[in-house]
Amino acid sequence: MITEIRILRCDIELIQAELEANKPYEACGVLIGTVNGSTALVEKAQPVTNVKRTRRSFELDPKEHYNAWNEAEKSGKEVVGIYHTHPVSSAVPSLWDRETMENAPSVWLIAGADGMRAYVWENGVRAVKVIEC
Ligand SMILES: [Zn+2]
Numbered sequence: 113m114i115t116e117i118r119i120l121r122c123d124i125e126l127i128q129a130e131l132e133a134n135k136p137y138e139a140c141g142v143l144i145g146t147v148n149g150s151t152a153l154v155e156k157a158q159p160v161t162n163v164k165r166t167r168r169s170f171e172l173d174p175k176e177h178y179n180a181w182n183e184a185e186k187s188g189k190e191v192v193g194i195y196h197t198h199p200v201s202s203a204v205p206s207l208w209d210r211e212t213m214e215n216a217p218s219v220w221l222i223a224g225a226d227g228m229r230a231y232v233w234e235n236g237v238r239a240v241k242v243i244e245c
Contacts, residue, residue: 123157131197193219
């Protein structure tokens with residue numbers, strides 16, 4: 113189980129900029145990198161089109177999502193998680209997020225109006241420590 117996620121300052125800034133640019137809708141994307149034991153190391157945050165484009169949920173464009181997986185794999189990396197934004201609420205999984213997390217077991221990074229937090233699903237929502245590096 114992943115207990116911490118390391119992410120670069122520039123990727124945090126990119127996600128923050130995506131949050132602002134897509135207001136009042138949610139923005140989303142994938143986190144590409146490697147997993148080492150219980151640590152997910154993000155090397156790149158890559159925005160993906162939110163095909164739902166609502167204020168309360170998101171859905172990664174399937175084709176872009178697939179391409180990101182493919183690209184990551186080609187360079188020996190993986191999609192270690194996904195991110196999305198909560199432009200007007202806190203960085204806590206919504207009911208919809210919880211239901212979706214159960215079927216998408218990777219790190220969920222949420223950038224909310226009150227900062228950034230990460231979670232994994234392990235018989236329930238568990239917090240993952242976010243370390244800026
Ligand atoms: Zn959400």
